Amino acid sequence: EAGVVQSPRYKIIEKKQPVAFWCNPISGHNTLYWYLQNLGQGPELLIRYENEEAVDDSQLPKDRFSAERLKGVDSTLKIQPAELGDSAVYLCASSKDTRAGGYNEQFFGPGTRLTVL
């Protein structure tokens, strides 16, 4: 079974440029998460989707960050314009449906390491 796929793995851009990250979750996983991981820190949730609905985007800086999951499968996270402080690893994870409560294991992709110059 294929794991969570993310691309690109690495991205270097200049500040004020736009950037987009792509995530393909594990087949059959309805829940998709985007996390931000700063150097030396644990992941912090940016947004959680249940199918195509963003059910928790309270930590997403909406002035410059946006995300979509139009068909409830793949997802894209965008930053426009990027700032120096956005340099970090962006992790995508997926799990089975969490709406019923309880816990379903999250499976993480390898992440995209963003460097903003």
Added chain:
Amino acid sequence: AQSVTQLGSHVSVSEGALVLLRCNYSSSVPPYLFWYVQYPNQGLQLLLKYTTGATLVKGINGFEAEFKKSETSFHLTKPSAHMSDAAEYFCAVIHTGGFKTIFGAGTRLFVKA
């Protein structure tokens, strides 16, 4: 508010020695607790989890952790370290009925030959 504290950003042990990584949490309701491992340039992988039942939880690669409610702790141990255990380890919590995972800052484990 929930939080997770990992004592020691770096831990160094000799190969064959005991591994002990400390985690304390704060939660107003019974939590679900997790340990994840992250190897360089890879995503996080679940080592073990506590949800309900037995408080001593065994995971992959010989790791185990014990949920101690009175101490609000969930320390990770392994009797004998192997070179391949060198990685970053994250403790995490979800309170029951919630969906948001709160991660600690991580502990980097170094294993010396």
